[in-house]
Amino acid sequence: MVCIPDIVSTVTITAPSSGPIIGNSLLGDVPFVIATGGEINEPGGGGPLNSSTPCPPTGQQLRMDPTVVKALQKAWRDSKPGTRAGVRHEEGGWLYAKNGKIIVARGKPGGSETIDLSNPPKIGGALLVADFHTHPGFIAQGYSPFVDPHDIALNMARGVPGLVIAEGMQIYAYGPDRRGSYPDLALDPTSPLVGGYPGKSANSVGCH
Numbered sequence: 001m002v003c004i005p006d007i008v009s010t011v012t013i014t015a016p017s018s019g020p021i022i023g024n025s026l027l028g029d030v031p032f033v034i035a036t037g038g039e040i041n042e043p044g045g046g047g048p049l050n051s052s053t054p055c056p057p058t059g060q061q062l063r064m065d066p067t068v069v070k071a072l073q074k075a076w077r078d079s080k081p082g083t084r085a086g087v088r089h090e091e092g093g094w095l096y097a098k099n100g101k102i103i104v105a106r107g108k109p110g111g112s113e114t115i116d117l118s119n120p121p122k123i124g125g126a127l128l129v130a131d132f133h134t135h136p137g138f139i140a141q142g143y144s145p146f147v148d149p150h151d152i153a154l155n156m157a158r159g160v161p162g163l164v165i166a167e168g169m170q171i172y173a174y175g176p177d178r179r180g181s182y183p184d185l186a187l188d189p190t191s192p193l194v195g196g197y198p199g200k201s202a203n204s205v206g207c208h
């Protein structure tokens with residue numbers, strides 16, 4: 001398990017146009033703490049390994065959750081989908097589980113076909129369970145909206161599921177089923193690719 005400090009005040013992630021989005025005084029319409037339905041409760045998606053190690057929610061559970069969907073749709077709109085390259089740009093961030101709730105944190109905006117989601121912010125007492133980003137180009141623009149092999153390889157290495165929202169506001173889940181579900185396919189946390197994610201240090205193979 002990755003060590004998660006209790007310090008929240010060091011979080012400095014900002015959103016492109018709506019100011020700081022972490023904290024309870026955000027200006028956008030993505031709440032800092034989103035209370036979700038029971039299917040995302042910890043332990044989620046099956047029985048816990050034991051009473052002290054709850055199972056993280058799966059990417060499929062997260063992509064179906066209405067409040068996660070709302071946060072991704074906000075990121076989608078912020079990425080100016082369908083506009084020309086250089087205006088449209090990827091947006092993204094991270095999903096955390098804490099006390100049966102999902103916390104959404106947004107990262108800095110990316111480029112037309114790229115975003116850097118390394119070094120996810122540490123949020124006290126919360127477990128990083130997924131990351132997400134937008135694919136804002138349309139098929140008619142010659143842009144593939146679908147999850148690509150690079151996306152999959154990165155999330156497999158990092159050890160948490162990824163979510164992509166793309167044309168039609170379709171949401172795709174990819175990578176490991178849930179945080180730690182394929183530790184043998186993840187990389188060592190010291191790998192540059194892992195970039196602050198748990199990598200193979202997370203293990204939830206007992207979760208079903």
Ligand SMILES: [Zn+2]
Binds near residue numbers: 133134147148151164
């Ligand atoms: Zn992508």
